[in-house]
Amino acid sequence: MKKTILAAALVAMMPFGAALADSDIGCGLGTQVMKGQKGKVFKVLGATTNGTFGNQTFGITSGTLGCDGDGVVASKARRSMFASANIDQLSAEMAAGEGETLTTLASLYQIDAADREAFFALAQAQHAALFATVDATTGDVLSALEVAMAQDARLSRYVA
Amino acid sequence: MEPTRVTAASAAASNAATVDVAYRAELLAAARAQKLSADPYWQTLLHVETSFLGTPRSVAVSDWFFLAPDGRYNAQSELDATLAAFFETQARSPRDEPAQCIYGARYRWLSQRLGFDATRLPQQSCPRRDEWMQALDPQRVWVVFPAAYLNSPASMFGHTLLRLDGREVSDGTALLAYAVNFAANTDETNGLVFAAKGLTGGYRGQFSVLPYYEKVKEYSRLESRDLWEYPLDLDEAQTQMLLLHLWEMRGVEFDYYFFTKNCSYQLLTLLQAARPDLQWGDQYRWRAIPTDTLKTTAPLSGDPDYRPSLSTQIAHHATQLSPPELRLARALADGQRAADDDALTALPAEARARVLGVSHDLLYRSFLAGDLPREVSVPRSQTLLRARAQTGVRGGFEPPPRPAVAPDRGHATRRFAAEAGVLDDAARVMLRLRPAYHDLLDEPAGYSDGQQINFLDLAVGIEPETGRWLGEAQLIDIVSIAPRSAVFSPISWRVRLAAERADYGRGLTSALLEGGPGLSWGQHAHLVGYGFLFAQMEANKDLARGHDAGIGPLLGALWRPRAGWQLQLEAAWLDSLDDDGLDRRWVRLGQQWQLRDDVAVRLRVGGERRAGDHTTEATLALQRYF
Numbered sequence: 001m002k003k004t005i006l007a008a009a010l011v012a013m014m015p016f017g018a019a020l021a022d023s024d025i026g027c028g029l030g031t032q033v034m035k036g037q038k039g040k041v042f043k044v045l046g047a048t049t050n051g052t053f054g055n056q057t058f059g060i061t062s063g064t065l066g067c068d069g070d071g072v073v074a075s076k077a078r079r080s081m082f083a084s085a086n087i088d089q090l091s092a093e094m095a096a097g098e099g100e101t102l103t104t105l106a107s108l109y110q111i112d113a114a115d116r117e118a119f120f121a122l123a124q125a126q127h128a129a130l131f132a133t134v135d136a137t138t139g140d141v142l143s144a145l146e147v148a149m150a151q152d153a154r155l156s157r158y159v160a
Numbered sequence: 161m162e163p164t165r166v167t168a169a170s171a172a173a174s175n176a177a178t179v180d181v182a183y184r185a186e187l188l189a190a191a192r193a194q195k196l197s198a199d200p201y202w203q204t205l206l207h208v209e210t211s212f213l214g215t216p217r218s219v220a221v222s223d224w225f226f227l228a229p230d231g232r233y234n235a236q237s238e239l240d241a242t243l244a245a246f247f248e249t250q251a252r253s254p255r256d257e258p259a260q261c262i263y264g265a266r267y268r269w270l271s272q273r274l275g276f277d278a279t280r281l282p283q284q285s286c287p288r289r290d291e292w293m294q295a296l297d298p299q300r301v302w303v304v305f306p307a308a309y310l311n312s313p314a315s316m317f318g319h320t321l322l323r324l325d326g327r328e329v330s331d332g333t334a335l336l337a338y339a340v341n342f343a344a345n346t347d348e349t350n351g352l353v354f355a356a357k358g359l360t361g362g363y364r365g366q367f368s369v370l371p372y373y374e375k376v377k378e379y380s381r382l383e384s385r386d387l388w389e390y391p392l393d394l395d396e397a398q399t400q401m402l403l404l405h406l407w408e409m410r411g412v413e414f415d416y417y418f419f420t421k422n423c424s425y426q427l428l429t430l431l432q433a434a435r436p437d438l439q440w441g442d443q444y445r446w447r448a449i450p451t452d453t454l455k456t457t458a459p460l461s462g463d464p465d466y467r468p469s470l471s472t473q474i475a476h477h478a479t480q481l482s483p484p485e486l487r488l489a490r491a492l493a494d495g496q497r498a499a500d501d502d503a504l505t506a507l508p509a510e511a512r513a514r515v516l517g518v519s520h521d522l523l524y525r526s527f528l529a530g531d532l533p534r535e536v537s538v539p540r541s542q543t544l545l546r547a548r549a550q551t552g553v554r555g556g557f558e559p560p561p562r563p564a565v566a567p568d569r570g571h572a573t574r575r576f577a578a579e580a581g582v583l584d585d586a587a588r589v590m591l592r593l594r595p596a597y598h599d600l601l602d603e604p605a606g607y608s609d610g611q612q613i614n615f616l617d618l619a620v621g622i623e624p625e626t627g628r629w630l631g632e633a634q635l636i637d638i639v640s641i642a643p644r645s646a647v648f649s650p651i652s653w654r655v656r657l658a659a660e661r662a663d664y665g666r667g668l669t670s671a672l673l674e675g676g677p678g679l680s681w682g683q684h685a686h687l688v689g690y691g692f693l694f695a696q697m698e699a700n701k702d703l704a705r706g707h708d709a710g711i712g713p714l715l716g717a718l719w720r721p722r723a724g725w726q727l728q729l730e731a732a733w734l735d736s737l738d739d740d741g742l743d744r745r746w747v748r749l750g751q752q753w754q755l756r757d758d759v760a761v762r763l764r765v766g767g768e769r770r771a772g773d774h775t776t777e778a779t780l781a782l783q784r785y786f
Contacts, residue, residue: 032538033538033541033542034524034527034534034537034538034541081371082335082336082371082373085371085373085374085377086335086373086377088381088524089377089381091541091542091545092520092521092524092545094545094549095516095520095545095546095548095549096513096517096548096554096555096556097549097553097554097555098554098555100332100333100334100335101335101373103332103333104332104333104335104336104373107328107330107332107333107336108336120554121554124549124552124554125549125552127545127546127549128546128549128550131542131545131546134538134539134542
């Protein structure tokens with residue numbers, strides 16, 4: 001209980017709560033698949049989500065800007081934050097070779113519409129290499145993806 | 161938060177040298193002459209409302225938000241103080257910005273109305289706000305409504321939020337948008353405590369801005385609620401006003417009430433800063449239901465997009481598998497079979513891809529629901545996805561179709577009825593009002609199937625022959641009929657709390673609490689059958705001990721013979737747990753015909769046997785939704 005109060009007080013003191021639902025490391029590169037879970041009690045009793053659990057932000061700390069907070073929108077940071085927050089969905093969509101999350105990742109790599117199909121096919125073909133271990137982090141996944149892109153004739157220019 | 165607090169005295173002292181006192185007085189006088197403090201738009205920016213006692217006050221409660229000491233209650237002194245503060249350049253606590261930068265919407269509006277002379281009232285630079293606005297830079301604004309989630313009728317009261325599409329958002333990348341959310345500040349995880357405090361104003365709410373994908377994840381996947389996204393017609397200037405006002409609201413706390421001053425209501429007040437023509441009168445004084453607020457914004461919103469949730473997708477994808485394939489998918493998700501199972505490898509690649517896709521979604525859903533630990537689900541998930549990727553088959557499913565009727569097109573949530581009926585031989589007429597929300601005989605279009613929530617159904621009437629007055633009050637009546645399928649196995653449930661006249665003894669009023677768990681099968685579009693283990697507790701002075709409890713089966717069916725016609729049949733056998741108690745048996749049939757969008761006829765007939773007494777009842781009701 002004391003711990004909870006302390007944690008709540010800390011969150012309240014942070015200017016616009018840098019606290020995210022999943023506490024990520026750095027730009028979120030430490031996130032592993034299947035981290036978030038709310039559980040049954042929430043499902044049954046959570047009649048409404050008009051309440052929010054201590055993560056009131058104002059877009060400053062959670063994704064508008066790079067995670068270093070210096071005000072520069074770093075696309076690499078944006079990519080890793082997005083991938084980190086959606087790693088489960090990405091894994092499933094990469095296996096299926098299509099989907100909104102994967103399309104969004106493609107756009108964060110600034111991949112032209114003409115090359116998207118190649119990107120989707122690559123992600124699907126490389127799935128085993130991208131998610132090589134059960135504790136692969138988002139950082140591992142994106143590095144492996146960029147290595148694979150670098151070796152692809154059509155996609156190498158997006159990671160150059 | 162910030163160590164320094166600018167007091168009025170120190171601000172005046174340090175400003176004295178630079179402030180154009182004459183111009184300040186001129187502006188104050190001009191604002192008074194134009195009666196700007198009484199302008200509805202000024203009231204909008206301050207979030208002024210008239211309380212029950214008739215006194216206007218702002219529903220914002222953060223002291224720092226008001227520049228005048230009595231600014232919360234006095235729009236004129238707040239206007240005076242605002243104009244004066246615009247001449248100051250110091251950063252104000254706790255926002256650490258000068259007034260011009262904090263109160264951007266006030267500044268722009270007052271500047272438009274009074275024609276600020278930039279040489280006498282220099283416009284200050286606001287780098288933090290500019291940076292924030294440039295990062296968001298909305299090209300389009302949407303109102304987003306998460307529909308109720310399966311088996312939770314209370315979630316129909318739901319939520320609304322805004323989606324802001326920045327320049328990054330193009331076709332297919334809506335996830336890069338931002339969400340504007342109003343929510344109560346709480347760490348409460350106990351839903352009952354949350355509800356109790358939320359009802360009584362125990363929380364403060366505030367706006368937040370966060371990546372839209374966080375909200376999509378929360379609603380579509382964690383909670384499995386379909387999302388409806390309504391594009392809003394806002395031009396560039398209106399969108400700018402929306403952002404400026406949102407920045408004003410940054411960190412401002414509001415009184416939060418679950419039914420009235422909730423997320424949907426505050427979203428309207430935020431939108432009103434962008435579109436002053438958005439009006440709702442007194443409509444939300446007693447309750448602001450999200451779908452009702454969608455009707456308020458309907459004049460500025462276009463045809464909505466539909467974003468099916470994880471559960472909706474699973475259910476629809478499952479229909480694209482054959483029964484043996486679906487069994488295989490479930491066995492893979494449960495771990496009873498492995499990805500190298502012969503039954504799977506024997507399938508053609510397309511079918512294999514579909515089976516693996518559904519099996520992984522089922523597994524993921526179990527994980528999110530807390531049914532499977534991470535140590536089990538992660539390795540299994542990776543094996544399934546790896547096998548899925550190896551098929552080389554891309555996609556493979558038809559997406560779920562959009563429901564024909566969007567939530568803003570459902571019936572209005574208030575219902576008034578004039579009823580005429582007979583109880584045994586006594587004729588009766590009644591008037592009935594149900595302020596919210598939806599029951600299983602109401603027209604289901606636009607609502608979540610099988611989910612009923614009636615709040616405060618009140619009826620008064622008279623028996624003309626005896627001159628006896630009648631009254632009924634139902635506090636809450638929730639029913640969730642969630643059919644079981646080859647994919648999902650939900651438990652239906654119901655609970656009801658009511659006061660109604662007993663048909664035994666002296667006919668006193670009984671207090672009733674009843675409900676229980678159940679199972680149901682079928683399809684809501686056609687026919688659903690259900691059975692509950694039903695318990696009823698009753699308090700009445702005419703009962704032997706003053707109270708009684710009965711338990712037994714309740715069986716029922718819901719049938720939609722065609723659009724605009726619903727039937728519900730229920731029968732119950734309750735045996736009293738008390739030797740002296742009263743056993744109850746009843747059969748009830750209700751049906752409703754929709755005459756117009758807002759008018760329906762309902763016929764209820766029923767028979768009940770209690771302690772040897774039979775009663776029969778028939779009632780015809782003309783219902784108006786408004």
